[in-house]
Amino acid sequence: GNVRTLDRVIRREFTLVEGDAFNTNKMQRSKDRIKNLGFFKKVEVNNTPGSAPDRTVITTEVEEQSTGELSLGLGFSTTDGPLADVSVRERNFLGRGQDVRIGTVISFRSQQIDLSYTEPYFLDKNIAAGIDLFEVKTSPTANFFTGVSPAYQQFSYGGALRTGYQLTENLRxxxxxxxxxxxxxxxxxxxxxxxxxxxxxxxxxxVGQVLLYDRRDNRQEPTSGYYASIGNDFAGVGFGVQYIRNKISAGYYYSLWPEWVLGFTAEGGDVFGWGGQKVLLQDRFFVGGDNLRGFAPAGIGPRDIISSDALGGNKYYVGSLALSVPLGLPKELGITGRVFTDFGTLWSNDQKNLVLTPAQLVATGGLQPQIADSAAIRASAGVGVSWKSPVGPIRLDVAYPLKKEPFDHTQLFHVSFGTRF
Incomplete structure (x- = not known):
């Protein structure tokens, strides 16, 4: 059934090779690896008796699906307001399994264009390699939904070279x-x-690295399994700002009943300067919105008491406990519900103990600016709906803050959508 996809793209996902002793677990794992490619809507791997009692024949039947993804048109986001979004991605370029993406977004908060290319088997080795180019102009503290205007603009451009490889079947x-x-x-x-x-x-x-251990049954829509990762970035390689950033994340999924999936995810991180440097605004963490529903983007963490501008923090953690549930609708509609609770916090800022010079005090009218900061946990609870619509996946979440600080910014609704071809 692989009309477009090359045979070698499927074969290289097998953990069994000719001459190996037959192993049912390896055959099932090979099937899971082929499914995780996302190139096929149906995958069947079977074995039949071979030409001798000690031989078996493994056959694979697949049904290809669209691997091109398109997001195009005018829309609205609770975070970004009105937006124009055009992105094209092909996850199976020329049937070779290569991933190519180009996208641009224009919205209330940002304007960006990015290009990425990934070869999953560089030089026919089990090593992925890729390149990214990007240009972004954004207003990190702005929010269309809550009416917060941009305090500043951040213009960024650059590129990245990346590579990845499997250390074991599940460790990358x-x-x-x-x-x-x-x-x-x-x-x-x-x-x-x-x-x-x-x-x-x-x-x-x-330069940075991420070590990921992944035992999920499906990376896009997991119903069982778990993952854990640790990442580190070291800035100041030859030139530029100097900091060290560390992040960890983990998740666990368990099927209670068919279509009832309980999931728990958590992540945390810290960043600190070295060589006498402090962490700059653009290198700090911001929490709220997608990673803490019920709060606005950059809605929690260190904030200027006078201007109410979010300043970002050096330390954070967030977590989410969610239960995906069927809504009693026909399965072919692709509509599922969820109930969830999110929690987390963001704190610590290098500028907290800033002492102004006499000239700066004159400029502020003698006022010493102060930062509101608290490591107290924030929490929210809510419900949501996901729809695999004809124009792509649509997500709607409604979350209410259960625990917050007086200087936090909240947001009740969050909507996201996309489309495919």
Whole structure:
């Protein structure tokens, strides 16, 4: 059934090779690997008696599906407001299993264009390699839904080289080198002094790695299994800003009954400067929105008391417990529901103990700016619906904050959508 996909793209996913002793577990794992490619809507791997009692024949039947994805048109997002989004991705370029993507987004918060290319088996070895190019202009603290105007603009451009390989069947490591330029500009006159002091262009040269152990049955829509990852970035390779960033994440999924899936995910991280440098605005963490529903993007964490601008934090953790449930509708409609609770916090900022110079005190009218900061946990609960619609997946979540700080910014609704061809 693989009319478009080359045979070798399927064969290289097998953990069994000719001459091996037959192993049912390896055959099932090979089937899972082929399904995880996302190239086929149906995968069957069977074995039949061979030409001798000690031989068996393994056959594979697949039914191809569209591997091109398109997001195109005008729309609306609770985070970004009105937006124009055009992106094209082919996950099986020329039937070779290569992943190519180009996209551009114009919205209230950002304008960006990016290009990526990935070869999953570089030089026919089990090593993935790729390149990314990007240019982004964004307003990290702006929010169309809550009416928060941009305190500043961040203009970034650069590129990255990356590679990845399997250490074991379930353990994978990836490496990336990134070179980028970040310019903090168009700062509003009433913006936080903490932001104004970081105006200008900053270069970054960093190398990073991610180690991922993955036992999920399906990476796109897991119903069982777990994963855990640890990532590290070291900035200051030859030039540019100097910091070390660490992140960990994990998830667990369990099927209670058919179509009832309980999932728990969590992640956390910290970043700190080295060589006498402090962590800059663009290198801090921001929490809220997608990773903490019920709160606005950049809705929690260190914030200027006077201007109410979000300043980002050096330490964070977030988690989510969700139960996916059927809604009693025909399965072919592709509509499922969920109930969830999110929790997390963001704290610590290098500028918290900033002491102004006499000239800066004159500019502020003698006021010493202060940062509101708390490591107290925030929490929310809500419900959501996902629909695999004819125009692509649509997600709607409604979440209410259960625990928050007085300076946090909340947001009740979150909507996202896309389309495919």
């Amino acid at each position: 490591q990836t490496w990336k080198y990134t070179a980028r330029s970040d310019d903090i500009t168009d700062i509003q006159s009433d913006a936080s002094l903490f932001i104004q002091l970081q105006s200008g262009t900053h270069l970054t040269s960093s």
